[in-house]
Amino acid sequence: MNCEKCQDLISDLVDGSISHQDKTTLSSHLEECLHCAEVRDDLQSIVGFCRTQQGQYAAPPNEKALWLRIRNMIEAGASAAAPAPAASPRSFLNNWTARSWELSFPQLAAMAAAIVLIVSLSTAVGLRRWQSGAVDPKFQSSQNSLSVGAVDVRNRISQQQQLISYWNQRVEYNKARWNPQMRETFDRNLAVIDQAVNDSFDSLSKNPHDEVSEEMLNTALNEKLSLLKEFAEL
Amino acid sequence: MTGILPTLTETSRITLFRKPALFAFVLVFTALSVSSVLAQQHLSRRYPVRSNVRVELKNISGTITVESWNRDEVKLSATMESPAANVSPRQTGDGLIVDVMADNRGRSDIGDVNFKLQVPVNSSVDLETKRGQITVSNIRGGLVRAHVSSEGDIELNGISASQVFAQNLIGNIFFDGAFSRGGTYQFQSGKGEITIRIPSDSAFSLVAATPTKRIALGPFWNDGLKSLGDGRKYVGDVGDGRSSVLVTTFQGSITFLRK
Numbered sequence: 001m002n003c004e005k006c007q008d009l010i011s012d013l014v015d016g017s018i019s020h021q022d023k024t025t026l027s028s029h030l031e032e033c034l035h036c037a038e039v040r041d042d043l044q045s046i047v048g049f050c051r052t053q054q055g056q057y058a059a060p061p062n063e064k065a066l067w068l069r070i071r072n073m074i075e076a077g078a079s080a081a082a083p084a085p086a087a088s089p090r091s092f093l094n095n096w097t098a099r100s101w102e103l104s105f106p107q108l109a110a111m112a113a114a115i116v117l118i119v120s121l122s123t124a125v126g127l128r129r130w131q132s133g134a135v136d137p138k139f140q141s142s143q144n145s146l147s148v149g150a151v152d153v154r155n156r157i158s159q160q161q162q163l164i165s166y167w168n169q170r171v172e173y174n175k176a177r178w179n180p181q182m183r184e185t186f187d188r189n190l191a192v193i194d195q196a197v198n199d200s201f202d203s204l205s206k207n208p209h210d211e212v213s214e215e216m217l218n219t220a221l222n223e224k225l226s227l228l229k230e231f232a233e234l
Numbered sequence: 235m236t237g238i239l240p241t242l243t244e245t246s247r248i249t250l251f252r253k254p255a256l257f258a259f260v261l262v263f264t265a266l267s268v269s270s271v272l273a274q275q276h277l278s279r280r281y282p283v284r285s286n287v288r289v290e291l292k293n294i295s296g297t298i299t300v301e302s303w304n305r306d307e308v309k310l311s312a313t314m315e316s317p318a319a320n321v322s323p324r325q326t327g328d329g330l331i332v333d334v335m336a337d338n339r340g341r342s343d344i345g346d347v348n349f350k351l352q353v354p355v356n357s358s359v360d361l362e363t364k365r366g367q368i369t370v371s372n373i374r375g376g377l378v379r380a381h382v383s384s385e386g387d388i389e390l391n392g393i394s395a396s397q398v399f400a401q402n403l404i405g406n407i408f409f410d411g412a413f414s415r416g417g418t419y420q421f422q423s424g425k426g427e428i429t430i431r432i433p434s435d436s437a438f439s440l441v442a443a444t445p446t447k448r449i450a451l452g453p454f455w456n457d458g459l460k461s462l463g464d465g466r467k468y469v470g471d472v473g474d475g476r477s478s479v480l481v482t483t484f485q486g487s488i489t490f491l492r493k
Contacts, residue, residue: 177342182295185365189384189403192425196484199445212463216445219482223424227403230364230383233335234294234342 001029006036014043153204153214160221167228174234186231193227196220277312281325285354286375288329293363294319294338296346297386302355302372309352315345329358358395367405387426402426406486410493413438417477425485434492437473441480448487 006029012018013026030037175183200217203210285306291298296315303309308330312321320337323330338344346366353359358377361368368380372392379397380388385404393411396418400407403424410431413419419438421428434453442449447465459470481488 174342179343182365185384189424192404192485196424196445199484203445210463212443212466213445215443215467216484219422220484223403227383234364 001025003029003033003036006030006033007039010036010040010043013040014047153217157217157221160225164221164225164228167225167232170232171228174232178234182234186227189227190224193220193224197224274316275314275318277310277314277321279310279323281308281310281323281330282306283308283325283330283354283357284328286356286358287354288358288360288377289332289351289353290329290360291332291349291351291362292336293332293334293347293349293361293366294344295365296348296363297366298349298351298361298363298368298380300351300353300359300361300368300370300373302357302374303352304355305352306354307352308354308357311350313348315347317341317343317345319344319347321347412436413477413479415476419477420480421482422480423483423486426483427486427489428481428483429489429491430479430481431491431493435473437471437476438479439471439475439477441467441469442488443467443481444483444486444488446483446485446487450487450489452490453492454490 006026009018009022009026013023018026030040171186175186178186197217197220200213200220203213204217207213283306287308289300289308310323310330310332314321319334319341321332321334322337323332325331332349334347348366351359353373355372356375357373358375359370359373360377360379361370362379362381362383363386364383366382366386367389368382368386369389370378370380370391370393374394376395377397377399378390378393378395379399380390380401381399382388382402382405384402386402387405388400388402388407390398390400390407390409390411393409394414395411396414396416398409398411398417398419398421400409400420401422404426405423406426407421407423407428408431409419409421409429412433413436415437421430436454440451440454440459442451443463443466445466449465449468451459451468454472456470456472459468459472461468
């Protein structure tokens with residue numbers, strides 16, 4: 001038996017799950033190999049300590065300093081074993097892969113928080129882009145043509161458009177269950193409302209301060225929202 | 235002549251041939267009529283109520299007709315097309331509620347339900363349907379609300395309620411009645427003509443708007459009314475403005491007529 005095979009079997013030996021044949025072979029190797037015997041002794045002492053403590057461990061006096069020392073030792077060992085940095089372009093990669101990735105709880109928590117933050121940000125950005133992409137091109141072009149003085153209107157409309165997108169998705173989800181007559185009715189009525197919305201946008205793009213068009217636009221958007229809500233519950 | 239007109243024998247043959255065909259046609263027609271009648275279900279119930287009862291009806295698809303009568307009783311009749319909807323009216327402390335939407339939750343494909351309601355003249359009626367015509371006649375209660383989410387005409391005849399709301403998307407709205415002092419009246423259509431017929435001495439505060447500019451105030455026009463947006467909107471008082479009237483249509487006309 002070689003050392004590699006032996007060290008694979010040591011954990012089984014310590015656990016007591018090793019077969020009789022393996023145990024005999026392993027024992028004879030451990031009598032001859034001092035290094036493997038030391039590994040066995042270390043593992044036995046660790047397992048023994050864990051069993052006696054039953055998961056209740058006293059924290060080291062300075063946990064952070066301890067982790068720092070361990071990391072320094074590992075890195076010192078790795079840099080001693082590795083060739084000089086200039087000798088090979090893969091040294092950073094080697095260093096990276098050879099590095100121990102045992103992390104403290106605060107490090108793990110910070111990493112988890114960073115991952116959550118990145119995922120949330122990317123989801124929000126993706127949703128925003130997707131929603132703006134789902135808007136009627138005519139709506140967008142008309143919106144762009146509104147003057148700076150109509151920013152409030154644009155913001156309000158943008159908020160309403162988000163609501164409309166939400167209810168539109170709900171309608172699309174349920175639409176397949178409706179009878180064909182109801183689907184036709186809905187589409188026909190939505191077209192009428194969209195026509196009213198587009199007409200109001202056209203008027204507003206020509207005259208951004210036209211209060212009548214603004215009122216009509218608000219009413220039409222409210223109507224659209226109302227229609228979507230009404231049909232979403234079908 | 236003999237070449238054109240059939241001989242006696244030919245006529246008899248044609249009659250003999252046609253008789254079974256006619257008989258089959260009648261048979262098929264009768265069968266179809268019977269099956270269509272059998273496919274319908276009818277419901278008729280009566281509820282003793284107060285004279286100022288509130289009736290709420292939420293339909294999905296079908297017509298709603300409401301009439302008044304001189305009884306403290308509501309008579310509800312419904313004709314249900316196949317697949318028939320569940321209709322379970324509930325009588326509450328101050329009224330009657332019929333909610334087809336709630337009674338058929340989870341059922342995606344139900345047939346039209348056509349309602350006819352006879353209610354006391356002083357009732358309040360709150361009517362909704364996703365699709366279908368609403369007709370209300372001779373109601374003098376507190377509220378008349380007729381809301382069609384999509385398409386269907388709304389016809390309100392002989393109404394003198396203090397609050398009237400009529401709204402649809404595709405379809406005409408016709409109101410014939412009187413505005414009460416301090417009352418609120420709103421008429422809104424997406425694509426439809428709105429016609430309001432009221433007594434000549436009606437007094438109200440008006441806001442009427444349509445992008446089509448087709449607003450005809452007829453005898454109710456006065457110099458106090460302001461035209462906004464090149465005639466797309468009219469705002470102002472008629473008489474002493476005792477009630478509030480709001481009329482809007484996106485693609486249609488607004489017409490005021492004198493009774």
